[in-house]
Amino acid sequence: MNQEALRTEVAHFLEFETQKMIPQLSIDCVIFSFHADKLKVLLLKGINQEKLNLPSGFIYQDENIDTAALRNLKERTGLDQVFLQQFHTFGKPTRYFPDQLQEAILSLGIDAKKADWLFQRFVTIGYYALVNYQQTNPQPSLFSEGFAWEDVEDLPPLILDHQALVETALETLKKDILTQPIGLKLLPDNFTIPQFHQLYEIILQRKIDRRNFRKKMLLSNILIPLNEQKAIKGHRLPNLYRFDEAAYALSLSGEVKMGF
Amino acid sequence: MNQEALRTEVAHFLEFETQKMIPQLSIDCVIFSFHADKLKVLLLKGINQEKLNLPSGFIYQDENIDTAALRNLKERTGLDQVFLQQFHTFGKPTRYFPDQLQEAILSLGIDAKKADWLFQRFVTIGYYALVNYQQTNPQPSLFSEGFAWEDVEDLPPLILDHQALVETALETLKKDILTQPIGLKLLPDNFTIPQFHQLYEIILQRKIDRRNFRKKMLLSNILIPLNEQKAIKGHRLPNLYRFDEAAYALSLSGEVKMGF
DNA sequence: AAGTATTGCGTATTTTTTACGCAAAGCTAA
DNA sequence: TTAGCTTTGCGTAAAAAATACGCAATACTT
Numbered sequence: 103m104n105q106e107a108l109r110t111e112v113a114h115f116l117e118f119e120t121q122k123m124i125p126q127l128s129i130d131c132v133i134f135s136f137h138a139d140k141l142k143v144l145l146l147k148g149i150n151q152e153k154l155n156l157p158s159g160f161i162y163q164d165e166n167i168d169t170a171a172l173r174n175l176k177e178r179t180g181l182d183q184v185f186l187q188q189f190h191t192f193g194k195p196t197r198y199f200p201d202q203l204q205e206a207i208l209s210l211g212i213d214a215k216k217a218d219w220l221f222q223r224f225v226t227i228g229y230y231a232l233v234n235y236q237q238t239n240p241q242p243s244l245f246s247e248g249f250a251w252e253d254v255e256d257l258p259p260l261i262l263d264h265q266a267l268v269e270t271a272l273e274t275l276k277k278d279i280l281t282q283p284i285g286l287k288l289l290p291d292n293f294t295i296p297q298f299h300q301l302y303e304i305i306l307q308r309k310i311d312r313r314n315f316r317k318k319m320l321l322s323n324i325l326i327p328l329n330e331q332k333a334i335k336g337h338r339l340p341n342l343y344r345f346d347e348a349a350y351a352l353s354l355s356g357e358v359k360m361g362f
Numbered sequence: 363m364n365q366e367a368l369r370t371e372v373a374h375f376l377e378f379e380t381q382k383m384i385p386q387l388s389i390d391c392v393i394f395s396f397h398a399d400k401l402k403v404l405l406l407k408g409i410n411q412e413k414l415n416l417p418s419g420f421i422y423q424d425e426n427i428d429t430a431a432l433r434n435l436k437e438r439t440g441l442d443q444v445f446l447q448q449f450h451t452f453g454k455p456t457r458y459f460p461d462q463l464q465e466a467i468l469s470l471g472i473d474a475k476k477a478d479w480l481f482q483r484f485v486t487i488g489y490y491a492l493v494n495y496q497q498t499n500p501q502p503s504l505f506s507e508g509f510a511w512e513d514v515e516d517l518p519p520l521i522l523d524h525q526a527l528v529e530t531a532l533e534t535l536k537k538d539i540l541t542q543p544i545g546l547k548l549l550p551d552n553f554t555i556p557q558f559h560q561l562y563e564i565i566l567q568r569k570i571d572r573r574n575f576r577k578k579m580l581l582s583n584i585l586i587p588l589n590e591q592k593a594i595k596g597h598r599l600p601n602l603y604r605f606d607e608a609a610y611a612l613s614l615s616g617e618v619k620m621g622f
Numbered sequence: 623a624a625g626t627a628t629t630g631c632g633t634a635t636t637t638t639t640t641a642c643g644c645a646a647a648g649c650t651a652a
Numbered sequence: 653t654t655a656g657c658t659t660t661g662c663g664t665a666a667a668a669a670a671t672a673c674g675c676a677a678t679a680c681t682t
Contacts, residue, residue, distance in 0.1 A: 167453030193427030337659040338647035597628040598678035
């Protein structure tokens with residue numbers, strides 16, 4: 103997008119959209135996917151910014167916050183039916199639009215008074231999404247000029263407290279692994295047990311004996327064998343499975359194990 | 363408080379305080395305590411309101427949201443060192459100050475224009491607190507005229523979505539029981555195993571064999587026997603214990619059990 | 623002194639988790 | 653062709669945790 107077109111869009115946003123929105127409150131999305139045996143998070147590159155940022159958005163006055171999060175997610179990924187969970191709200195008093203990005207906006211020739219709406223302190227509601235890497239088609243947002251899927255175990259520098267957001271989202275993912283269909287939402291439709299195993303090791307952040315993992319998953323009856331193998335070079339071919347969604351849901355709805 | 367004094371206070375709040383605060387964003391606290399073998403939640407009675415409400419508050423522009431929650435909690439309970447956890451943010455577009463309370467405010471002779479700040483849509487950040495019933499000294503707030511500790515299992519009608527807030531807080535409490543020192547924060551300093559057991563049954567919402575509960579807790583080493591009994595009529599006297607806080611903390615910090 | 627209710631302590635069984643051996647399958651290199 | 657390497661798939665055994673439940677001790681009531 104060229105400078106002039108950007109200026110027009112930003113000016114329009116500040117002139118007509120912001121007045122329909124809740125001030126000082128935003129939504130940040132931590133969008134996870136699983137690709138090449140790694141857990142990835144979608145990041146955007148802000149205009150004139152070195153550091154990357156999470157996709158963000160605002161809330162219309164007549165809009166439910168969950169709906170706003172879904173809308174933002176759709177704008178950013180093109181996806182309609184997304185697994186989305188609120189995980190935490192962040193409200194340090196120093197949460198402002200990054201300085202460099204402020205300068206970039208103003209240097210477009212935007213009315214500073216209008217831009218003030220953006221430059222106030224913002225409290226942000228964090229959501230995490232689980233998406234299928236293959237089906238996702240990321241799009242940069244108004245204030246960004248590119249995107250990237252980054253490995254959660256090797257994140258580049260992020261703006262503001264976005265690093266903390268990702269970490270908190272990961273903690274939540276860890277807690278939710280027994281109660282949410284995380285495998286179903288992150289893995290491709292057809293997957294192997296080793297892939298599933300790898301995903302668990304990343305999320306739980308520890309080694310899990312692969313033979314015990316396999317046994318437990320097979321006994322739980324949530325896997326439907328496809329009688330096909332995945333083509334991989336160098337060794338025995340792993341079997342492909344898909345989830346029995348009903349059985350998966352059932353195995354999750356069971357009471358949280360509490361030691362009693 | 364008489365009408366005139368209330369009018370003055372509300373007018374002052376709207377004139378001088380609201381302009382230092384984040385608009386359309388509030389904090390609601392679900393304050394739990396344990397008393398007479400029941401889990402209680404602190405509720406306030408709004409002026410002219412039939413239904414009860416949770417203690418609420420607002421956030422100053424230069425204030426961390428967690429700090430704001432603590433401040434509100436202190437104002438409402440007099441407690442300084444409180445266990446407080448954010449659990450969810452609620453944002454239906456129809457979250458407004460209750461109609462009857464709006465009328466009550468306006469009937470004081472408050473400038474309607476000023477009062478509009480209060481009557482906007484509000485998104486609210488939910489926190490839950492665990493307090494020691496004995497040490498708590500609840501105080502009604504600006505817009506309320508009384509308080510009550512109500513049994514979570516038998517709640518009276520609440521305003522807006524406050525019922526949902528309590529339920530979500532309870533769900534969170536259930537999830538947190540293995541990772542947070544819930545017994546320590548809710549039980550009196552000296553307590554019996556049957557009390558602890560009762561608390562667990564209420565939070566987990568199911569029967570737990572009392573003999574297995576006792577065995578597990580004693581083996582976990584978090585209980586220090588006091589060599590005293592609690593005086594209760596009608597049967598054998600239960601032993602009193604206090605928590606070994608370090609051991610309790612240690613038993614919680616352990617990895618979440620995930621079945622692997 | 624008998625009856626009732628609750629606490630404290632113990633044993634036995636079942637279920638779940640953990641540890642780990644080993645053959646099968648597919649590729650590579652000699 | 654075959655030996656070697658790697659990863660997958662399947663199995664057994666031991667350890668740990670959860671569950672079920674019997675029963676005596678204590679304190680009050682009648």
